[in-house]
Amino acid sequence: MGQLLDVKGLKTQFFTQDGIVHAVNGISYTVNEGETLGIVGESGCGKSVTAMSLLRLIPSPPGRIVAGSALFRGHDILALPPADLRHVRGRRIAMIFQEPSAALSPLLRVGDQMVEVLRTHGDMTDEAARRIATGWLHKVGIPDPEERMLAYPFHLSGGMIQRVMIAMAMMLEPDLLIADEPTTALDVTIQAQILDLLRATRQSDTALILITHDMGVVWEMCDRIVVMYASRIVEEAPCEQLFHAPGHPYTRALLDSLQSMNQAGSRLTAIEGQVPSPLAYPPGCRFAARCPHAMDRCRREQPPHQRIGPDHHSACFLAGTFGATRGPRKEAGS
Numbered sequence: 001m002g003q004l005l006d007v008k009g010l011k012t013q014f015f016t017q018d019g020i021v022h023a024v025n026g027i028s029y030t031v032n033e034g035e036t037l038g039i040v041g042e043s044g045c046g047k048s049v050t051a052m053s054l055l056r057l058i059p060s061p062p063g064r065i066v067a068g069s070a071l072f073r074g075h076d077i078l079a080l081p082p083a084d085l086r087h088v089r090g091r092r093i094a095m096i097f098q099e100p101s102a103a104l105s106p107l108l109r110v111g112d113q114m115v116e117v118l119r120t121h122g123d124m125t126d127e128a129a130r131r132i133a134t135g136w137l138h139k140v141g142i143p144d145p146e147e148r149m150l151a152y153p154f155h156l157s158g159g160m161i162q163r164v165m166i167a168m169a170m171m172l173e174p175d176l177l178i179a180d181e182p183t184t185a186l187d188v189t190i191q192a193q194i195l196d197l198l199r200a201t202r203q204s205d206t207a208l209i210l211i212t213h214d215m216g217v218v219w220e221m222c223d224r225i226v227v228m229y230a231s232r233i234v235e236e237a238p239c240e241q242l243f244h245a246p247g248h249p250y251t252r253a254l255l256d257s258l259q260s261m262n263q264a265g266s267r268l269t270a271i272e273g274q275v276p277s278p279l280a281y282p283p284g285c286r287f288a289a290r291c292p293h294a295m296d297r298c299r300r301e302q303p304p305h306q307r308i309g310p311d312h313h314s315a316c317f318l319a320g321t322f323g324a325t326r327g328p329r330k331e332a333g334s
Contacts, residue, residue: 010068038222094169111149247314
């Protein structure tokens with residue numbers, strides 16, 4: 001697989017009355033063609049801001065991308081002129097937002113909004129655009145797609161709105177799809193259906209960035225995982241390697257929590273302490289105050305990323321010493 005996206009040193013900050021919020025602090029990662037990359041971490045760690053930064057959707061003021069680059073097929077999308085960015089946004093890189101209902105206008109019919117997207121990015125008639133849009137509503141499993149084309153967003157359930165957003169994102173056949181918490185606030189049955197739709201992107205050449213806090217979803221969906229904590233990447237590894245041999249104590253704590261939830265009669269394993277404030281991060285490792293393995297050095301120095309295996313890096317002085325877990329095994333071809 002060729003490299004599709006190369007993010008280097010991305011920094012996004014919000015300038016508020018209380019001070020500078022360091023939302024994303026110097027993160028770097030890559031996405032290959034046709035790959036599914038998971039970005040995981042607790043709420044507030046910078047996952048969504050990372051995605052919004054890539055498409056330059058950060059509200060300004062108060063937000064600003066202050067450093068970094070994001071090479072998409074060799075072009076830095078963080079430096080593109082607005083006219084060129086419009087050709088990339090939606091057409092080459094599409095996004096499914098965490099709050100899909102907020103991404104649709106309540107004043108326009110669903111079909112009109114889908115047609116507008118198609119005609120903005122392609123030279124086609126209104127009739128042709130409506131035919132394509134209706135076909136995609138059928139593909140994502142919406143019943144009576146012709147009738148739904150005439151509906152307003154508030155007529156649809158949360159699951160249907162999410163399906164509409166997936167259809168709008170995929171109907172332009174993007175190179176990269178970013179899904180930000182796509183199953184949030186949906187019941188378990190609808191979650192499974194949405195994940196099946198996203199899994200179908202593997203049958204095309206579309207790469208997927210899946211942003212979530214759900215490690216179970218990551219296990220099912222992803223080829224490679226980036227773990228974020230307090231606006232930084234603390235670990236990156238192929239999915240199975242990360243689940244069975246985590247190289248950072250924060251990753252190990254996340255996996256221990258997941259395992260305790262899946263064991264009948266066991267108490268939930270919690271991560272003690274709180275995430276530090278993004279207004280004033282402490283020196284050294286930001287996880288040190290919650291880490292059972294922390295040393296004095298961890299509180300003074302920021303640990304560099306260390307390679308502990310093929311494509312496996314961890315920002316910890318004790319990287320790779322936390323032992324194996326009894327994680328699940330992936331079936332061949334999954």
